[in-house]
Amino acid sequence: MLKIFNTQTKKLEEFVPLNDNIVTMYVCGVTVYDYCHVGHARSAICFDMIYRYLLYKGYDVKFVKNFTDIDDKIINKANEENKPFDEISEKYIKEFYTDMEAIGIKKPTFEPKATMHIKDIIDFISKLIEKGYAYEVDGDVYYSVSKFEAYGKLSHKKIEELKAGARIDINENKKDPLDFVLWKKSKPNEPSWDSPWGKGRPGWHIECSVMSMYYLGETIDIHGGGEDLIFPHHENEIAQSEALSDKQFVRYWIHNGFIKINNEKMSKSLGNFFTIRDVLKKFNGETLRYYMLLTHYRNPIDFSYNGLLAAKEALNRYYTFLMRLDNTKFGDEAFRIDSIETLIFNFENAMDNDFNTPQAIAEVFNCIKDFNLYLDTCQKNNLTPSLQLKKTFLNSMSKIAQVLGVFDKSYKEWYNLENNQWIEEKIKQRNKAKREKNYALADSIRNELLNAGIILEDYKDKTIWKKIK
């Protein structure tokens, strides 16, 4: 039974979709005006993992992730570079896909752009005005927060306290400082669309309400995003959507924790951020993904080079083990190892507990330890290890890999091993030297390979090699 921590109730709740087997899920995507940083990667990986696990559980998941492709930051960038705004957004959508592919993100069902739904946005806003939740002032349309009684129910804020805070920007058009913009009048030379209120463009929050309803209906099961979106973005989405439909907007709110740098929030304004491609210069996508999954999705990650290094070493351990399995002869004898037989069960248990990926990963390494020990024992006593055990392990691993999006390569891919005839030849020469007890020659061959980035491992009846990672 899957349990999910719901931001709104602050409790672990049993997950039961609204319509038996169908799960509707919406995740706030990125504003496309720059390369993605590792914070975007974390959010993407988190919800990708959730998406994959729901699919694994047999749900028919309809998953929407949007692109915000019209916004002040995009317009600013367009002005700086003297290009049309959509050239900027299209460029960074393309770059986005490059990054997402590198970290193993599965494509959502729908990936709409805000600009594809201008007409729907205008309709939505018109209805809010009709229902008395929004008002127009001089070409801008605002949402009237005080009209929506439940405002603050997600972020657990009280309207009075928000008003007391002096940090809300004063806009003389607004009737109330808490009101937020639904439709923004455009300045000359800015991108704009015709509307009943004149030329303008949508505010930020409205697109998610509109697209969520358009693709998934009035009430959806899961809505997610980074924890900084809780307020005001998701609070405002609730206000917009529920005012229109008079129905519950979202049943389970899920928010991922932040990336920190030296214990401070990573943000563009502080300038302490790494882009995904910065990281990919040093580590591969699987390592970055594994590193993210090593921490529970709601906890912060203090992002570090050392952490990535440890992640890489852990994956080395996994793939070295696969290499060992592949180079070991197995036979029909039966043998039981508890942790291996219960691996998939333990994995599901961990994942059912609010997607506890660190625990899920620990279960995998538990098995590897037990299996290695067993193989050591077999080797020592000249026994043939059980093929059935290997099959059980690999079957479970293929399911786990499919959900986590790591552990999903062959060791040959991971270590980048091609058919290198010359390496095999060198190994033969070295083994011959070893048999002749010419250790000086044997060592010099091994060093030669080491200099070429090749590490040898001697087993009882064969020598295997891998590339340094």
Place this chain on the structure above:
RNA sequence: GGCGGCAUAGCCAAGUGGCUAAGGCACGGGUCUGCAAAACCCAGAUCCCCGGUUCGAAUCCGGGUGCCGCCUCCA
């Protein structure tokens, strides 16, 4: 100022009332090896502090200290 979160070995990180506190990385000792590598074994934790509840607490409650986040755009 208001609201919220976190504090577990050198580092990362699960566990949230009960057998010896998972797992990974690093370091040290050992086994194996011609030497290595890989693997395994051993060593290593006052579970931030002080009280309380309980037969029993890292886990629940109260207080304290420290760090962080949100309240403005932000994954």
